Amino acid sequence: MFADGLLAGKRILITGGGTGLGAAMAERFAGLGASLVLCGRREEVLRETGERIAAATGARVDAIRCDIRDPADVDALFDAAWAGGPVDSLVNNAGAIFVARSEHLSHRAFDAVLATSLHGSIYCTLAAGKRWIAAGRPGSVLSILSTAAITGRGFTVPTVVSKTGVLAMTKSLAVEWASKRIRLVAIAPGTIPTAGFMAKVAAGREGEPEAPGDNTLERPGRPDELADLATYLLSPAADYINGEMVVLDGGRHLRNSGVEDLLKRSDAEWEAQRARR
């Protein structure tokens, strides 16, 4: 689909690059010639993914443990990443979600999600932007958001608030940093059943059809479809796209937000969900 070597010479840092959508993007970017920096909290997971991708593609893959909730950890990550060569693009992919009735969320529960999905994405974007501006280098930031940033969505409010906040950051910095040749874009995926999604969102719904008829195409999305769009948005072909969030959801948000079935859940079903966490 893409020309060989499309991303040759590019160094791309992906938060949450050890699993799911992050790993799918990593594999695609590496296959097109990019060198990678993958970060996450679990060193073993990162190392396995990094070794697998390096062996399959021959790319250089640096796996660096980092908890993006901690700004000092983020600075250390970017220092270590830069030591291996300047980073050209950041992918804000790490994120967190609970499915819960909002009246049952504690302050700590709200903070737990915002710390990763909102604050962590902001810390990483600022860490990258400061370095690009100081070095007079161009850069690009791709954030993996959600159609819920358009529609809103019940039962996942901390995540929706975070994704909407990162969309606001994307649009704002796209303007503020344009003269520095820094471009910010985003993808809003619908449902893509990764292991993280199955554990955090679909737990307790095992046995239900994997392809809910909640979008116009009546199937879930695939990680490789997201990786294709991410590749395009980080490639020179997308140089004229700035401040935009591109939807990849099979048309779902045109019909619903994705949680309408949860409105019909009984108290007993919600109690079972709470007990599982």
Ligand SMILES: CCCCCCC/C=C/C(=O)SCCNC(=O)CCNC(=O)[C@H](O)C(C)(C)COP(=O)(O)OP(=O)(O)OC[C@H]1O[C@@H](n2cnc3c(N)ncnc32)[C@H](O)[C@@H]1OP(=O)(O)O
């Ligand atoms: C049906 C909806 C369809 C929508 C589609 C959604 C599309 C999006 C999908 C995704 O985002 S998939 C990616 C999912 N991946 C992740 O979430 C991975 C990252 N997550 C984490 O690392 C952790 O979950 C976390 C956010 C760091 C939280 O860690 P942990 O569970 O260990 O929390 P604690 O630190 O123990 O607790 C903090 C606080 O939160 C309360 N809490 C925990 N779970 C729940 C829950 N399910 N519901 C309500 N509250 C919860 C917990 O009780 C603590 O509060 P206090 O009790 O101390 O007040």
Ligand SMILES: NC(=O)C1=CN([C@@H]2O[C@H](COP(=O)(O)OP(=O)(O)OC[C@H]3O[C@@H](n4cnc5c(N)ncnc54)[C@H](OP(=O)(O)O)[C@@H]3O)[C@@H](O)[C@H]2O)C=CC1
């Ligand atoms: N799958 C889907 O249907 C959709 C996903 N998304 C978004 O896509 C992104 C990826 O999700 P997906 O691949 O499905 O799920 P995963 O659970 O696989 O992705 C989360 C990744 O983020 C990392 N991570 C979590 N917290 C931190 C942290 N504090 N510091 C550093 N890394 C962290 C995790 O690694 P570790 O635990 O080792 O830290 C993991 O690799 C998320 O932002 C999600 O909200 C959006 C819409 C739909």
